[in-house]
Amino acid sequence: MSPRRAKAVQGRVGDDPATALREHLIDAAERLLAERQVTAITTRDIARGAGVSDGVLYNYFAGKQDLLVAAVLRRYRRIAERFDTDLPRPGTGDVEANLIAYCEAARTFQAELLPIAASLLSDPALLHRLLAEIHHQPFSPQHTHDRVRDYLAGEAALGRVPTDVDPDSAAILLLGGSFFVAMREHMVGHAGIDPLRPQVPALVRALLRGAR
Secondary structure: OOHHHHHHOOOOOOOOHHHHHHHHHHHHHHHHHHHOOHHHOOHHHHHHHHOOOHHHHHHOOOOHHHHHHHHHHHHHHHHHHHHOOOOOOOOOOOHHHHHHHHHHHHHHHHHHHHHHHHHHOOOHHHHHHHHHHHOOOOOOHHHHHHHHHHHHHHHHHOOOOOOOOOHHHHHHHHHHHHHHHHHHHHHHHHHOOOOOOOHHHHHHHHHHHHHO
16 A cells, blocks of 8 residues: 555554545545535546545546445435434334324435435436445335334234225325425525424324324
8 A cells, every 4th residue: 555545544443454445435425425416526536535646546446436326325324224213113102103203204314315316316327326226225215115114014913003004005105295395395495494394293193094
């Protein structure tokens, strides 16, 4: 490893040099993704942000697109793991309060994904590749749906939700509603307006009224 590359990863403890530099390159790419459109990011930008020479990237990735996919996937995993934390289990607490918790968690998850998706719209090839990669992750979008569906199915088995409610359809309605709230918040957030947050409990109550 050249002295310049060693200096770039001095702060990383516990990683072998190759892993440390690979993660360092992903860090640099992730910072750039937060600042600009994906089509405006060059290999040289990433190298400068990482403090390495331009050719170093190709020692760890096939090209810029591979590195950007790795950076977005890492951010996606962090967001998805937060969604999956501390969600209520069937049979605990109040069903309405529990579904509000699921809906709020989904709204937060979707709101954090929207800027990432928007930045990738300018590069359809990269977006399609990322979508294919995400669906092979443990925390795929299907996993989000399955968590809500399994909760509803568990409550139905306990008699706390009517057994004729289709958990799959109810999960789609809940997640679709939370996505609309997240998208609306994203669109008006620059103006400091937050008109639909109170709608999350109302969405859940409407779903439960329909179920009953």
